[in-house]
Amino acid sequence: MKTIYTIQMLQHSLNQFKKEDKKIGFVPTMGFLHEGHLALVEKAKQENDIVVMSIFVNPAQFGPGEDFDAYPRNTKRDMELSKNAGVDILFVPETVEMYPTNGGIRILPGPQATKLCGASRPEHFDGVLKVVLKLFNIVDPDRSYFGMKDAQQFAIIETFIRDFNLRTELVRVTTVREKDGLAKSSRNVNLSETERLQAPEIQKALQKGLELFRNQIPVNEIETEVIKHIVANTSGGIDYVSLLSYPSLQELNEETEEAILACAVKFENTRLIDNIIFSTKDE
Amino acid sequence: MKTIYTIQMLQHSLNQFKKEDKKIGFVPTMGFLHEGHLALVEKAKQENDIVVMSIFVNPAQFGPGEDFDAYPRNTKRDMELSKNAGVDILFVPETVEMYPTNGGIRILPGPQATKLCGASRPEHFDGVLKVVLKLFNIVDPDRSYFGMKDAQQFAIIETFIRDFNLRTELVRVTTVREKDGLAKSSRNVNLSETERLQAPEIQKALQKGLELFRNQIPVNEIETEVIKHIVANTSGGIDYVSLLSYPSLQELNEETEEAILACAVKFENTRLIDNIIFSTKDE
Structure with missing residues (x-):
């Protein structure tokens, strides 16, 4: 597994695979990996030649007073887990690498974002669409894997891909649970x-x-x-x-x-x- | 020159060129072509293997009471002009091909859009960013050519490409003028x-x-x-x-x-x- 910290190096690596017409599966995460993430990787491995995972705790999707600082992080452990799961390229950008400039352009979700989590986290999905569009453009994956625990996120990204012709196929992956039924989550x-x-x-x-x-x-x-x-x-x-x-x-x-x-x-x-x-x- | 009306057929054609590693130059227009557009094509031909021009009068960038209906159109003449200019693929989608669904996601420009034309055309640049993101995703061009008569549009698209890692290089093309100095425009x-x-x-x-x-x-x-x-x-x-x-x-x-x-x-x-x-x- 190759761990990469910059967009330029990532694209340099990916261009080689693209020239060889390798199919690229993408697993975007916020790290602190658990079996839910690894199920995404497993499915991505089955369906693609190369699996890219990103780990980026995206500040844009946390509101004021939310748990950006308390969000659990353990990059060293994540590196081991992702390597063992068969990730080919792990992309771990710093915030300044992802957001070096800000011209104020925003992507606002539609009515799907007014319900459920969108009601209590008013700008959450703006931040999700922002990072998702950036990551899709950076990686240019054939397929992208998202878990259904974040079902609202999945629905909004699906709409974004459909309405804006984004060049990736979205793949639904079933929520992974603990034996007692609790959905796996980094926040547990x-x-x-x-x-x-x-x-x-x-x-x-x-x-x-x-x-x-x-x-x-x-x-x-x-x-x-x-x-x-x-x-x-x-x-x-x-x-x-x-x-x-x-x-x-x-x-x-x-x-x-x-x-x-x-x-x-x-x-x-x-x-x-x-x-x-x-x-x-x-x- | 191949004239194509659907996204699917366009992507089918382009995939062939991409497999051969041809560079694709893209000239998005609203048609009623004049020498300004042809200057974009000329530059695109110099710098790429394949030139794609789109003709689409984008309803999303016209406000209520603006000249969407009065915007001049002449597809037959445009086809001749673009063919003679050396366009390889002319993409002429209907509105329903470009906007078959609407989940309400919007792309809002930042402070750059509050000045100049943005002040009197409040949602104009929302519509521009919408169609530009769609067209960039559909065509996936190496380089995209825009004229500097629409300098504010150019500035906002440049910001969008920079901040969201869009996968195309934006190329500035100087405004073409009549002999008496009037900027060439379809609206003239x-x-x-x-x-x-x-x-x-x-x-x-x-x-x-x-x-x-x-x-x-x-x-x-x-x-x-x-x-x-x-x-x-x-x-x-x-x-x-x-x-x-x-x-x-x-x-x-x-x-x-x-x-x-x-x-x-x-x-x-x-x-x-x-x-x-x-x-x-x-x-």
């Missing part, structure tokens, strides 16, 4: 021991919500039941629980084919998100 | 006979402004003199006359190396722009 390390024991109740609450949906319970009642379950079984505070169409993130209607039941829960030192995405037509 | 055809005779006074006024600048006259006096000259010698109304740094489009200060003196003048059925860009350090 910021849970207290007690919180960690309670956290699997988030996914249980969502599964309960899905069961209610299958029993044709109205959306607002489902959301209320999910909230009740989380409040009763964890010390976390509810940021949101929402059942919406996916990927449009609108209220469900008769044309909805795929839906998302998503939530964000605030614990003392961290905020966790999780979701389930399901066909509305299934039994 | 919408001038009345009398207006056409007066229109060269716009460039004369700007040259007078530059002379005043060389004589160390203050900026606001220069702007006033340029306005006076245009008002005295044409029937046009002043939209703006501004002397700013280039490409940052800020007020001049001691660090300014390059400046722009630009104006927009409204005639009965059309609005013309022109500018001169000059080093502030010259004698």
Whole structure:
């Protein structure tokens, strides 16, 4: 594995592979890798000749008062994990390498960003689209791999790629979970021991919500039941629980084919998100 | 010359050239071609193996009440002119080909867009950045050619390319003028006979402004003199006359190396722009 710190060196390396017509799979991350990231790498390896992973804790997607400073980092461990997973090129730029200049151009997401995390993190997805466009332009990957724990992010990037003809294919990768059902997340390390024991109740609450949906319970009642379950079984505070169409993130209607039941829960030192995405037509 | 109407067919054609490592020069236009466009093609031919020209009157960059419908069009003549100029691929998409979907994502320019044309055309440059990003992604050109009559557009696109790592090199091409000094523009055809005779006074006024600048006259006096000259010698109304740094489009200060003196003048059925860009350090 080659570790590269500058855009110029990265493009120099990639140009060689592109001349040989190698297919490039790209796994953008914020580091502090876990099995969720490694599942992205595994899929990227299956489908491409070269796998590029980036590690960049993107300040543009953290709001004031959010956990940019507290976001867990361990580059040395990440290097080992990514190497063992078979990453070919690890790109680890400093902030000044990614944002040396700022002419004030912004990319604003559409209505998809007003729901779920977008409601409580108003400029979060602006920052996501900014870094994603930059990284896609820098790497020029054939395929890009994103995990479905960040389902809203996936939906917005999918819209960006579609509407602006971005030259990469977006690949959905299923959320990886701990044995007890908690979605793998770099932020899990910021849970207290007690919180960690309670956290699997988030996914249980969502599964309960899905069961209610299958029993044709109205959306607002489902959301209320999910909230009740989380409040009763964890010390976390509810940021949101929402059942919406996916990927449009609108209220469900008769044309909805795929839906998302998503939530964000605030614990003392961290905020966790999780979701389930399901066909509305299934039994 | 191959004329292509769909993104898919265009990319199919271009992929062949890219495999052969041909360099691609791109000339995006709104059609109704004149010598200004042909100068872009000429430069693109000198510097690349393949020249792609697009003709697309982009609705996204026209505001309500602007001249989208009145914008002159003549695709048949454009095809002849571009063929004779040596364009290899002419891309002529319909609006629905360029904008089949709209998830509401917008690209907002920064402070550069609040000045000059941006002040009177508030969403114009949003639309420009939208179509430019799409076209760059569709064509993936090595170099892209833009004329300096649209100097503000050039400055904003340059910032976009720099800050978002877009994969094309931007090439400045000098404004082409009629013998009497009027900047070539597709919109000149919408001038009345009398207006056409007066229109060269716009460039004369700007040259007078530059002379005043060389004589160390203050900026606001220069702007006033340029306005006076245009008002005295044409029937046009002043939209703006501004002397700013280039490409940052800020007020001049001691660090300014390059400046722009630009104006927009409204005639009965059309609005013309022109500018001169000059080093502030010259004698």
